[in-house]
Amino acid sequence: MANETSASTLSRADVLEVRLARREEESEWDKLMSSCHYLGYRATVGESLKYAAVLEGEIVALIGWSSAAFKNIHRDKWIGWLPAVQWKRLKFIASNSRFLILPGVRISNLASRILSLNLSRLSSDWERSYGHPVVMVETFVDPARFKGTCYRASAWQELGSTKGFGRNGGKYYYHGNPKMIFVRQLHRRARVMLTEVDSPLNEYNKEGIMDIKELSLDGKEGLVGHLMKISEPRKARGIRHNKMSILAVSVCALLSGARGFAAIGEWAAGCNQNILKRLWCRIDRRTGRYVPPSEPTIRRLLQSVDAEEVDRVVGQWLQKQRKSDETEGVAIDGKTVKGARGLHLLSAFFHKEGITIAQKEVSTGGGEIPGVKQLLKDVDISGMTVTADALHTQRKTAEFIVMEKEADYFFTVKDNQSTLKQDIEAISWEAFPPSTQNSR
Numbered sequence: 001m002a003n004e005t006s007a008s009t010l011s012r013a014d015v016l017e018v019r020l021a022r023r024e025e026e027s028e029w030d031k032l033m034s035s036c037h038y039l040g041y042r043a044t045v046g047e048s049l050k051y052a053a054v055l056e057g058e059i060v061a062l063i064g065w066s067s068a069a070f071k072n073i074h075r076d077k078w079i080g081w082l083p084a085v086q087w088k089r090l091k092f093i094a095s096n097s098r099f100l101i102l103p104g105v106r107i108s109n110l111a112s113r114i115l116s117l118n119l120s121r122l123s124s125d126w127e128r129s130y131g132h133p134v135v136m137v138e139t140f141v142d143p144a145r146f147k148g149t150c151y152r153a154s155a156w157q158e159l160g161s162t163k164g165f166g167r168n169g170g171k172y173y174y175h176g177n178p179k180m181i182f183v184r185q186l187h188r189r190a191r192v193m194l195t196e197v198d199s200p201l202n203e204y205n206k207e208g209i210m211d212i213k214e215l216s217l218d219g220k221e222g223l224v225g226h227l228m229k230i231s232e233p234r235k236a237r238g239i240r241h242n243k244m245s246i247l248a249v250s251v252c253a254l255l256s257g258a259r260g261f262a263a264i265g266e267w268a269a270g271c272n273q274n275i276l277k278r279l280w281c282r283i284d285r286r287t288g289r290y291v292p293p294s295e296p297t298i299r300r301l302l303q304s305v306d307a308e309e310v311d312r313v314v315g316q317w318l319q320k321q322r323k324s325d326e327t328e329g330v331a332i333d334g335k336t337v338k339g340a341r342g343l344h345l346l347s348a349f350f351h352k353e354g355i356t357i358a359q360k361e362v363s364t365g366g367g368e369i370p371g372v373k374q375l376l377k378d379v380d381i382s383g384m385t386v387t388a389d390a391l392h393t394q395r396k397t398a399e400f401i402v403m404e405k406e407a408d409y410f411f412t413v414k415d416n417q418s419t420l421k422q423d424i425e426a427i428s429w430e431a432f433p434p435s436t437q438n439s440r
Contacts, residue, residue, distance in 0.1 A: 016110075018063070018117040020125060021050040029062055037100045038145065044097060047130050049122070053114045060105045061114050064098035065122065067091065068138055074159040074181050075138055081195045082266040088257075089194050091132060092201055094122065096139035099150075111150035119154070123186050132204035135190040140179035148180055156182040197256070197270045215255075216320065217278045223248050224280055226317040233304040241293040245280040246301045249293060251314055252279065261302070265295025312378065319380060330381050330407075332372060332388040372397050382406040390414040 021029045029050050033041035044050075046067030053061035068090055069075070075093075076086060101111060123133040140162065141148040148158065161178040185191065193199050216222040227244045234243070252275075253267035269292055271279075276290035284291050372392060385408045386401050393411040401409045413421050 015056050016113060016117065017054045018051055018114055018121070019054065021052045021062075025052060025059075026050060032102070033062055033064065033098055033100055036103060037098055038142075039098070041098065047091070047094075047126070048097075049094075049125060049129060051118055053110075053117075055107075055110075060102055060107075060110070062098070062100045062102070063096065063114065063118055065094045065126075065137075066097040068093035068095045069140075072138065072162075072181065074161075075183055078159050078183065079136075079191050079194055082270055085195060085197075085266065085270050089199075089201060091130075092134055092194060092204075093136045093138060094126065094134040096137060099139075109153070112153035115150055115154040119184070119186060132201075135187040135193055135201070136183060136185050138181065138183045140181060142177065143180055144177070148182060151182045151184075154184070156184040158182050195270060196272050197267060198272055198275055215252075216317075217248065217252075221320065223251060223314075223317055226313050227251075229313050230309055231306060233306070234301065241282055241291075241297055242280060243301065243305075245282065246293045246298055247305070247310065248279040249281070250298055250302060261295055261299040264298050265293075268292035268294075268298070315379065330379075330384050330386050332375070332386060332392060373400055376401075376405060379405075384408070385410055388412075390417065393417060393420070 029052065030041060041064075044064055044066040048064065048066040051063040051065070052059045053063065070090070081089065099111070099115075119137065122137070123135070127133045137156075139151065139156070141151065143161075148156075152158070159181045161180055164176045164178045165174050187193060193201050217224060219225055224244050227247045230243065230247065232243050249268045249271075250264050253264040256267060258264045258267045271292055273290050276292055281290045281292055283289070372388075376386075381401075382405060386405075387410045388397075390412040393413055398409055398411070401407050413424060415421065
């Protein structure tokens, strides 16, 4: 890698290649960027890629990409995303943090051509390296040094200027040197993909428990049909959003990874019209558009509705969402709720998805043992295997699971259950030959 290239040997820019810097070139890449770029170079931030532009066998430019700025008021306003969505999808934006034409290289339109070639492969390279694409890029240009000509020529859009603050060590400081902000969409629907709840980018984000696109929402057996069974806790006067739509929005938001009332409200605000329609949201007769419930509306209903009734109904619906060849294990676990003195919950949840299908408040100090029967009373677990800790290794519990629920069990036996443990150790495994029959 040369640190200077003679202009006389570069009379044409026809054979130009932009490729990832090779491993053996990275040390020289760092050194040149550190010594020749006006900002210097230490390391790139977060996910990053390094490129080299090669003209007729000679490296003529270096480009560095890194994770997008944590905050960018003009960019965020232009995209139109909500904070809860922004934190999840910021990784789909890359920042052109360094761009260096090597000293001595003087070729007309070279920078814009390099940018165009680089952007044509950036997203696929990013996905191969980090498991997800980028759909938008950004950069910051110092107007005291540059006019941003190559970015404008490559169809980047100027959004405004920064306020002259920088970020170092997680803290912001004022440096008094505002930068021009440029962005470019790598996908024609990039802004929609970054803002919509039902976005193709969801497949790269696994925060949610289930993909709502695969769930049954409509009809009698769908989520809305189940939620009709729940009692309306509000007085009829002044109701704008029906009970079913608020509960349906809340359930889908939680399954998509939302945590807390504010996050549920933001999730609802980011839903497209098709999802809002499926969730029975109300129509604004002036605009003809479906309107999601606001955070205060969601909060008021969830705080007044019968929580046990919601748990039971939603649990029944969730059982029907699993495929017959999946989720063969149900775990039983109890825990004391932090910050709620004396509140102990016994829960049953699917192993694979981690979805709670039943939950019951029980007393501490042995209340879990008799609580299992009440917990699983209305849950269809036939043909499944129930797992639990040693506390539930009880004859009555085992008989209930096998005889009444037609399921199997897998319990733990500890040293304090010495008699049972000795009996198990004394059993000859030859008494249990492999069988092809479905017998317990």
